[in-house]
Amino acid sequence: MEKELLFITVIGEDKKGIVAKISTLLYECDINIEDINQRIMDRYFVMTMLVDMKESKYPLEKVREEIEKIGDALQLKIQIQHENIFKMMHRV
Amino acid sequence: MSISVEEVFETASMILNQNLDIRTTTLGINLKDCIDNDFHKFTDNVYDKIKKNAQRLVQAAEKLESKYGIPIINKRISVTPVSLIMETHCTREKYVSMAKTLDRAAADSDIDFIGGFGALVHKGLTRSDKVLIESLPDVLAATEHICSFLNVGTNVAGMNLDAVNMIGSMLKETASRTKDAVGCAKFVVFANAPEDNPFMAGAYHGIGEPDMSLNIGVSGPGVVRSVVEKNRNCDLTQLSEIIKRTVFKITRCGELIGRELSQMLNIPFGIVDISLAPTTAKGDSVADIIKAFGIEAVGAHGTALAIALLMDAVKKGGAMASGNVGGLSGTFIPISEDSGMIEAVKCGALNLAKLEAMTAVCSVGMDMFAIPGDTPAETINAIIADELAIGIINNKTTAVRVIPVPGKKAGQSVNFGGLLGEAPVMEVNPYSSSDFLNRGGRMPAPVTSMRN
Known part of the structure; x- marks a missing residue:
């Protein structure tokens, strides 16, 4: 079965519990984490997670809503975007 | 094919911090x-x-x-x-x-x-x-x-x-x-109005178009400004290269959305218009890109060169990113919809004469500018005729969106609110050309049209 890959991007100040909170949510939704990376860029803490939503129990809109709640609670900017947008923009 | 953290961050911050959107x-x-x-x-x-x-x-x-x-x-x-x-x-x-x-x-x-x-x-x-x-x-x-x-x-x-x-x-x-x-x-x-322009007020479905077609207008002056600001000391060739690369990425977003939307709707994909279109949101200004080039205020000598360079780089980056580039595809320089342009008029750096000159190298024309309400109708016609002559002779689209504001004088301001922004009322040349315009008729096509 083909994967449905999306990137979750977290931008902001590094703090405890970011990975824990997001990965708990993803586990509850039945979304698999394929890869995690983090870096300090332009003074920001940046973490990206590549996730597979193929078996997700919830539609993307609902997952986005929940992720945004975590972002608000931790005062971080969190984005979830299908991987195609990155392929289009960064690969010729 | 793996995407790096840097690439993901670049895209995410274009959207979160630099107002990248599908306009x-x-x-x-x-x-x-x-x-x-x-x-x-x-x-x-x-x-x-x-x-x-x-x-x-x-x-x-x-x-x-x-x-x-x-x-x-x-x-x-x-x-x-x-x-x-x-x-x-x-x-x-x-x-x-x-x-x-x-x-x-x-x-x-x-x-x-x-x-x-x-x-x-x-x-x-x-x-x-x-x-x-x-x-x-x-x-x-x-x-x-x-x-x-x-x-x-x-x-x-x-x-x-x-x-x-x-x-x-x-x-x-x-x-x-x-x-x-x-x-x-x-x-x-x-x-020279394009038949597939997705931007208002000039969008229409041309007579050469299919029953339906889907056209996309991307934008992103904030993204371009941001990369120009990060590259303060490079020469013009490098500057052009940097803008090209950025616009390539922006246009690819438009291409992606266009392709998928047309598939979902089962409607042919028309074009992506790659114009940089400012909004009044902070930082989302074409004038601010010009300023980041190193020009104190839009309208200063050097502005036309800056716009020419910007326009050309936008087109080159966009052309590589999409096989369906169309519409107006360049750079809009409206007054009321761009906080930097408003500022330039207010501080006296930009007047109508310079705005007209700038439109010879931008993609469209004199856009969203206010003039005194008592401007004679013949003078408005003459402003339009001058601007359109630039397009006809130079084989490009030009346009005029002018707002004669009743009761207002040059130096005052009118606030439309929302997307349309605020327009400082600009001074018009007081001399008349009505005898010339009243001759009427049709200006013949320029000799450059004889290409067959």
Whole structure:
């Protein structure tokens, strides 16, 4: 079965519990984490997670809503975007 | 193929911090098949065709916004130039009634603007075209969502001065009948108007287009400004290269959304218009890009070079990113919709003469600028004729969206609010050219049009 890959991007100040909170949510939704990376860029803490939503129990809109709640609670900017947008923009 | 953290961060921050968005998805709809001898049947057909398809557009665009986390700001409709479909119904009353139908269809399907209430009159006026122009003050006063256009010149037909001469008085009447003259913000006059332009007020569904087509307008002045600011010391060749690379990425977003949306709707993908379109949001300004080049204020000597460089780089980056580049594709330099342009007028750096010169190298023309309400109609016509002559001779699109604000003098300001922004009232040249314009007729096509 083909994967449905999306990137979750977290931008902001590094703090405890970011990975824990997001990965708990993803586990509850039945979304698999394929890869995690983090870096300090332009003074920001940046973490990206590549996730597979193929078996997700919830539609993307609902997952986005929940992720945004975590972002608000931790005062971080969190984005979830299908991987195609990155392929289009960064690969010729 | 793995995507690096840096690449993901770059895309995410373009959207989160630099106002990257898809500015508009505009669905072009042919209305010729709606024509009926019975006018009520005709308007019903128009309403049904627009509403059905507009609703599908809005729903599909919202799905893609969620999938890609990129805002799609406007969902719009453009239609067959209305003067064409009204040939057998051309009375002022019926024109107003058709406008109200289109307005209602837009409102009922969450569409903010519907474009195409206009005519192609570059070679001459039909009876229907004349009635349409005469009805415009009524139409723009009676509707909220209707945008109107006229194409009065092309580089192969020359310029129809008789049509230009009808516009000044029409605009003054429209200004007097709409709050803060805002009706004039919904009318644009063109030379060489593209048939697939997705941006308002000039969008229309051209006569060479299929039954429906989907056109995308990307944007991103904030993204370009941000990379220019990070590269303060590079030379012009490097600067152009940096802008090209950035615009490539922006355009790819538009291409992606266009491809998927057209697939979801089963409607042919028309074009991506790669124009940099400013908004009044902080940082989302074309003027700020020019300033980041190293120019103190827009209008200073050097501004035309800066815009020429920017335009060219935008086109080169966009052309590589999409096989469907079209519409206006360049850089818009409206006054009221760009906080940096407003500032430049207010501080005296930018006047109408320099704005006109800048339009010789930008993609469109003199856009969203206010002039004193007591400006003679003939002077408005002359402003339009000058600007369009630039387009006709230089084989490019030019346009004018001018707002004569009743009761206001140069130096005062008018606030339209929202997307349309705030316009400082600009001084016009007090000398008259009315004897010249009153000669009327048609400016012949330039010799450069003889290419066969």
